[in-house]
Amino acid sequence: MNFTALKDELRKNFQLCSKTADTKSLQPILENVIIKAGDDNNITMMSTNTEVSTMITMKADVSEQGITAISAKIGSEILSSISWNKDENIEFIIKDDTLLIKSGDSKFNIPVINYDAYPEIIPVSEGSSFKIGFANLKNAVRCVKSAVSKDFLKENLKGIYIEMEDENSFNFVATDSRRLSFKRESVKSVALGDGKKNVLIPGTVMDDVAGIGEDVEEVMCFFDNKNISFYLNNIVITSSLIEAQFPNYKMVVPEETKISLKLDRSLFINSLKAVMPVARLENNCVEIALSKDCMIFNASSPDAGVASQKMHLTDELTGEVEPDFRIKFNIKYLSDAVSSIEGNEIEFKLIDSVSQAVIKEIDRTDYFSIIMPIKLY
Amino acid sequence: MDAFFAAVEQRDRPELKGKPVIVGGPPGSRSVVAACSYEARKYGIHSAMPSGYAYKLCPKAIFVKGNFKAYKEANGIITSIFHEYTDLVEPLSIDEAYMDVTENIPKIEYASVIAIEIRKKIFKATDLTASAGISFNKFLAKVASDYNKPDGQTVVTPENAARFIDNLKIGKFYGVGKVTEKKMKALGIMTGADLKQFSREELKKIFGKVGGYYYDMANGIDDRPVNTNRIRKSIGKEHTLNEDITDIDEMHEILHSIALKLEKSLNGKNVKGLTVNLKVKFDDFESITRSISVFEPVSDAETIFEHTKGLLSKTVAGKRKVRLLGISISNFTGNVEFIEIDEQLKFKFQY
Numbered sequence: 001m002n003f004t005a006l007k008d009e010l011r012k013n014f015q016l017c018s019k020t021a022d023t024k025s026l027q028p029i030l031e032n033v034i035i036k037a038g039d040d041n042n043i044t045m046m047s048t049n050t051e052v053s054t055m056i057t058m059k060a061d062v063s064e065q066g067i068t069a070i071s072a073k074i075g076s077e078i079l080s081s082i083s084w085n086k087d088e089n090i091e092f093i094i095k096d097d098t099l100l101i102k103s104g105d106s107k108f109n110i111p112v113i114n115y116d117a118y119p120e121i122i123p124v125s126e127g128s129s130f131k132i133g134f135a136n137l138k139n140a141v142r143c144v145k146s147a148v149s150k151d152f153l154k155e156n157l158k159g160i161y162i163e164m165e166d167e168n169s170f171n172f173v174a175t176d177s178r179r180l181s182f183k184r185e186s187v188k189s190v191a192l193g194d195g196k197k198n199v200l201i202p203g204t205v206m207d208d209v210a211g212i213g214e215d216v217e218e219v220m221c222f223f224d225n226k227n228i229s230f231y232l233n234n235i236v237i238t239s240s241l242i243e244a245q246f247p248n249y250k251m252v253v254p255e256e257t258k259i260s261l262k263l264d265r266s267l268f269i270n271s272l273k274a275v276m277p278v279a280r281l282e283n284n285c286v287e288i289a290l291s292k293d294c295m296i297f298n299a300s301s302p303d304a305g306v307a308s309q310k311m312h313l314t315d316e317l318t319g320e321v322e323p324d325f326r327i328k329f330n331i332k333y334l335s336d337a338v339s340s341i342e343g344n345e346i347e348f349k350l351i352d353s354v355s356q357a358v359i360k361e362i363d364r365t366d367y368f369s370i371i372m373p374i375k376l377y
Numbered sequence: 378m379d380a381f382f383a384a385v386e387q388r389d390r391p392e393l394k395g396k397p398v399i400v401g402g403p404p405g406s407r408s409v410v411a412a413c414s415y416e417a418r419k420y421g422i423h424s425a426m427p428s429g430y431a432y433k434l435c436p437k438a439i440f441v442k443g444n445f446k447a448y449k450e451a452n453g454i455i456t457s458i459f460h461e462y463t464d465l466v467e468p469l470s471i472d473e474a475y476m477d478v479t480e481n482i483p484k485i486e487y488a489s490v491i492a493i494e495i496r497k498k499i500f501k502a503t504d505l506t507a508s509a510g511i512s513f514n515k516f517l518a519k520v521a522s523d524y525n526k527p528d529g530q531t532v533v534t535p536e537n538a539a540r541f542i543d544n545l546k547i548g549k550f551y552g553v554g555k556v557t558e559k560k561m562k563a564l565g566i567m568t569g570a571d572l573k574q575f576s577r578e579e580l581k582k583i584f585g586k587v588g589g590y591y592y593d594m595a596n597g598i599d600d601r602p603v604n605t606n607r608i609r610k611s612i613g614k615e616h617t618l619n620e621d622i623t624d625i626d627e628m629h630e631i632l633h634s635i636a637l638k639l640e641k642s643l644n645g646k647n648v649k650g651l652t653v654n655l656k657v658k659f660d661d662f663e664s665i666t667r668s669i670s671v672f673e674p675v676s677d678a679e680t681i682f683e684h685t686k687g688l689l690s691k692t693v694a695g696k697r698k699v700r701l702l703g704i705s706i707s708n709f710t711g712n713v714e715f716i717e718i719d720e721q722l723k724f725k726f727q728y
Contacts, residue, residue, distance in 0.1 A: 282610060306664045
């Protein structure tokens with residue numbers, strides 16, 4: 001194998017590819033990135049942790065075809081350590097049992113690793129598919145990712161659920177059973193095969209895909225019953241789908257609420273910020289008291305005392321509030337929910353102090369967040 | 378942390394080094410030992426023992442009042458060291474915490490290496506020693522942390538877990554207090570190996586629902602996650618008055634009835650706390666809190682009431698109209714693990 005490529009580009013791609021190399025695997029071969037120099041003046045880098053894999057193709061000047069494995073960790077360190085100038089080239093040459101990496105005045109001789117045991121990576125390239133603008137996908141992930149469960153035991157809540165019931169737009173949903181976020185985003189085209197209309201994709205994968213980007217405009221996705229592949233320009237990310245069942249989330253979306261408040265987003269965020277330092281000390285608890293025209297945020301901690309912030313509503317609240325009505329939330333859930341909203345007019349809907357609350361933008365249905373309160377005692 | 382309160386005292390007052398030190402009220406009082414140094418332990422003194430009795434065991438023991446501020450400060454330093462490794466830290470008390478280092482920030486492969494590093498860092502930053510237990514679940518990690526104290530650590534791997542549990546004295550098991558221990562011993566259960574002879578059903582029949590836990594522990598099964606939100610840090614009760622009041626006696630009456638309710642709640646959860654907090658909300662909705670830290674964990678209504686009365690006198694209640702009074706207890710000691718968990722409500726999903 002012998003090829004020359006732009007060092008900066010190679011370094012960037014290698015580091016991206018390294019992300020899915022498995023540094024903790026029982027199979028040491030998975031700690032590597034595979035580099036394949038083809039006959040069409042392209043090189044392909046691949047890595048997999050058996051759940052998720054990355055495949056990146058880039059231009060190179062290939063003078064001898066071949067394939068090699070290189071430790072993701074060592075490779076990344078080498079590539080970021082050599083002094084680099086944007087337009088400089090890097091050369092990969094295999095001679096006997098050594099991989100020689102040369103760039104400028106730097107030279108590395110690395111013993112060749114046997115890659116025979118490396119699993120084959122086969123991206124999904126047929127069957128059901130859809131195409132979505134990268135900005136749309138990124139926005140959907142941004143809106144729902146905080147609600148993805150971090151509890152590794154909750155298999156079915158560790159993902160972002162994509163509901164494809166409409167051919168113009170998809171619903172992206174995530175919940176950790178304490179809160180739920182929903183975002184609808186338009187899609188460019190949909191072609192569904194044998195009736196499968198919904199997929200559950202690991203949240204971490206969606207986050208990685210959404211984080212790629214710079215010059216990606218659209219994402220093509222192919223999926224079957226087991227895997228999904230995201231095609232972003234020269235990058236293909238393939239992930240296993242979560243096979244566990246996502247809960248019937250619609251049943252926790254309240255049809256009717258008793259109290260509706262209209263708020264100014266920036267005021268709300270500032271109010272949360274004001275009580276946040278104290279709330280953080282006491283399990284992130286913030287208590288909200290309501291009156292006709294204002295909301296009072298209280299946080300207290302035995303160590304730091306009491307923080308209290310009053311906020312006026314944009315409009316008088318609608319519905320009946322009992323005198324001394326209080327409801328308690330995890331302040332982080334509230335701030336995550338509002339930070340996904342773009343406009344400045346928020347609607348906050350409540351039922352009572354032990355039922356779910358809804359946060360959304362006024363007059364919009366494409367995004368909402370549902371949050372369960374903390375029990376008052 | 379090893380003999381935490383006493384170790385801090387010995388560090389800050391070098392004349393106490395190498396001597397039996399007891400943190401708690403003096404022997405003449407009705408106090409108990411809050412903590413004692415390893416030198417004092419040699420005389421059979423342990424925490425929660427009445428001070429008078431401790432004095433009998435070791436008349437030359439030095440009784441000190443303790444300095445909560447110094448303990449809190451050390452706790453702050455230790456906690457920030459934990460967070461250099463993971464954010465999954467579940468504090469159990471002021472000097473003890475669970476950490477899940479499966480995924481850790483510096484990406485260290487072996488938990489035992491992390492434990493060594495943390496203990497070194499703690500010593501460097503606070504001049505105090507700590508011990509660690511390393512295992513694949515919380516129960517084993519906790520027991521292991523007591524195994525090689527002070528200044529040591531113990532690893533329980535899946536391979537040696539069975540032997541470790543077999544040799545474990547029954548009193549060391551999760552949730553086995555003095556009463557249960559007696560009952561177990563009456564049944565001939567002295568060690569983990571003895572406990573293992575019983576089926577889940579048998580244990581449930583004898584001990585009720587908690588029997589299932591004992592079965593799991595005996596078999597090394599514990600899948601409780603390390604959860605930063607798990608532990609309730611305080612238990613409180615409050616009362617909103619029908620009308621705003623200024624009469625101090627009336628406030629005392631209300632505080633007394635709140636203290637009674639609180640006692641019930643604390644006893645129900647089998648916890649005691651080292652800090653009593655008073656909350657007062659005035660007629661203009663301004664609230665204030667006042668707190669006092671004590672060295673004997675409290676849970677009884679009368680003691681709580683006495684402390685709150687003192688706290689109330691330091692406020693402007695009476696000069697200003699009061700609309701709400703509340704008391705809470707924090708800084709728990711004792712059976713912290715049985716504190717009601719996760720007050721965060723959840724969706725009731727159907728599938």
